[in-house]
Amino acid sequence: MNVPSAAVEDVELLNRVGRGDEVAIEHLYQRYGGSCYALARRLLNDAGLAEDVVQQVFLALWQGTSYDPARGAVSTWLLSMTHHKAVDAVRRESRRRTLSSSDETMAQLVSTSPAPDDEAWRLLRADRTRRALRTLSAEHREVLLLAYYGGYSQREIADLTGLPLGTVKSRTLAAMNKLRDELRSVDDNANDESRRQP
Amino acid sequence: MSTHEHGNHEQWDELAAGYALDALEPDEREEFLDHLATCERCRQRVDEHLLVAAQLGSLAGDDVAPPPWSAIRAGVVGDRPAPGDAEVVVLRRRPRLPVLTAAAAAIALLGAGAAWQLTRTTGPQPLASVAACRQDPGCHVIALDSGGGSAAQMLVHDGRAALLPTAMPALPAGSVWALWQLPRGGSPLLLTEFETGRQATPLKIGYGQTAGFAVSREKAGTTPTAPSVVVAAGSVA
Numbered sequence: 503m504n505v506p507s508a509a510v511e512d513v514e515l516l517n518r519v520g521r522g523d524e525v526a527i528e529h530l531y532q533r534y535g536g537s538c539y540a541l542a543r544r545l546l547n548d549a550g551l552a553e554d555v556v557q558q559v560f561l562a563l564w565q566g567t568s569y570d571p572a573r574g575a576v577s578t579w580l581l582s583m584t585h586h587k588a589v590d591a592v593r594r595e596s597r598r599r600t601l602s603s604s605d606e607t608m609a610q611l612v613s614t615s616p617a618p619d620d621e622a623w624r625l626l627r628a629d630r631t632r633r634a635l636r637t638l639s640a641e642h643r644e645v646l647l648l649a650y651y652g653g654y655s656q657r658e659i660a661d662l663t664g665l666p667l668g669t670v671k672s673r674t675l676a677a678m679n680k681l682r683d684e685l686r687s688v689d690d691n692a693n694d695e696s697r698r699q700p
Numbered sequence: 701m702s703t704h705e706h707g708n709h710e711q712w713d714e715l716a717a718g719y720a721l722d723a724l725e726p727d728e729r730e731e732f733l734d735h736l737a738t739c740e741r742c743r744q745r746v747d748e749h750l751l752v753a754a755q756l757g758s759l760a761g762d763d764v765a766p767p768p769w770s771a772i773r774a775g776v777v778g779d780r781p782a783p784g785d786a787e788v789v790v791l792r793r794r795p796r797l798p799v800l801t802a803a804a805a806a807i808a809l810l811g812a813g814a815a816w817q818l819t820r821t822t823g824p825q826p827l828a829s830v831a832a833c834r835q836d837p838g839c840h841v842i843a844l845d846s847g848g849g850s851a852a853q854m855l856v857h858d859g860r861a862a863l864l865p866t867a868m869p870a871l872p873a874g875s876v877w878a879l880w881q882l883p884r885g886g887s888p889l890l891l892t893e894f895e896t897g898r899q900a901t902p903l904k905i906g907y908g909q910t911a912g913f914a915v916s917r918e919k920a921g922t923t924p925t926a927p928s929v930v931v932a933a934g935s936v937a
Binding site for chain 1: 724751758765926
């Protein structure tokens with residue numbers, strides 16, 4: 503799927519954030535805060551903790567100490583930072599964890615509705631990711647979803663599943679590579695089609 | 701000496717995937733970060749994995765609204781005075797006037813295939829049907845964006861939709877356009893395929909359950925189950 507991005511606007515907004523422009527960071531929050539909050543909420547299952555995480559993420563962006571534009575889009579960085587801080591929080595609050603099977607997690611992700619203010623492009627991307635996720639084997643999907651949406655370390659996943667730690671690590675890598683390739687193949691097909699245009 | 705120091709990069713690759721998923725133990729993470737500082741290959745792997753992880757994260761969206769900016773503002777920017785109201789852009793719908801017949805007539809006109817083709821144009825065209833739709837409380841205008849600007853307008857009225865191109869690209873030979881309805885939950889629904897002017901098409905689900913619309917380019921003679929090359933998309937208000 504050929505998906506244009508708002509990256510150019512984001513760069514401009516980031517430049518303004520660097521100059522202390524509060525309207526610009528509020529604009530970025532309006533654009534990405536919902537995705538960050540939804541991710542934190544899903545990992546933490548707690549509105550207050552999720553709000554704390556999102557606040558920490560945007561504070562880091564405001565202070566300009568962590569984001570490197572050369573390493574990727576700000577949307578990727580925001581979700582990565584949100585996930586990292588949410589995992590830290592869920593490990594501190596381990597009693598909040600509820601173990602879901604990968605099938606249950608997958609079912610939740612498949613049935614998830616986008617937030618009302620989601621853009622159509624975001625919905626299309628999510629649909630593409632769901633389809634790519636379905637191409638993974640159950641074993642690959644299990645380690646991936648336990649890690650990403652369960653917040654478990656690979657050692658914890660080995661304990662939970664009874665698999666050797668080395669198997670968990672190799673399956674995780676294979677799952678990430680497969681998912682990357684699935685997503686990339688769709689983009690490559692789209693780009694090939696675009697190049698064939700007159 | 702590092703426990704992962706060896707000739708090939710397989711174990712570093714595994715750590716790169718685990719790092720992107722925040723699934724490493726603290727000692728492994730420290731060790732990997734030390735290695736990352738000196739390994740461009742692993743930095744590239746991490747960037748790739750972080751992109752994939754972020755796409756996984758995009759699936760987390762739910763119906764719970766995030767806290768308003770005002771709830772986290774002080775924790776982000778501190779106690780500085782809030783910007784003036786003049787800097788806040790508020791989008792308001794235009795006042796609606798009860799001119800139902802004008803909007804219905806606009807949709808009907810489009811349905812008759814009057815003068816709408818998917819061709820490259822130099823810019824947005826003033827369209828009387830869009831103006832008429834905006835005046836009708838039962839008619840909805842959805843702007844479809846190509847990512848670089850407005851590409852088309854969707855008019856939806858009484859369970860039917862019509863597309864008005866403003867800056868769509870030319871259609872390559874052997875291809876057709878596909879119009880998709882995007883439900884708030886679930887996968888895109890194919891409404892119709894077409895090359896040029898078409899009848900207005902009925903929606904597959906109610907407008908209230910619709911998150912947006914999209915146009916994709918597909919190979920002619922196929923019935924796509926998902927959008928291939930999306931050229932324009934837009935959200936409902």
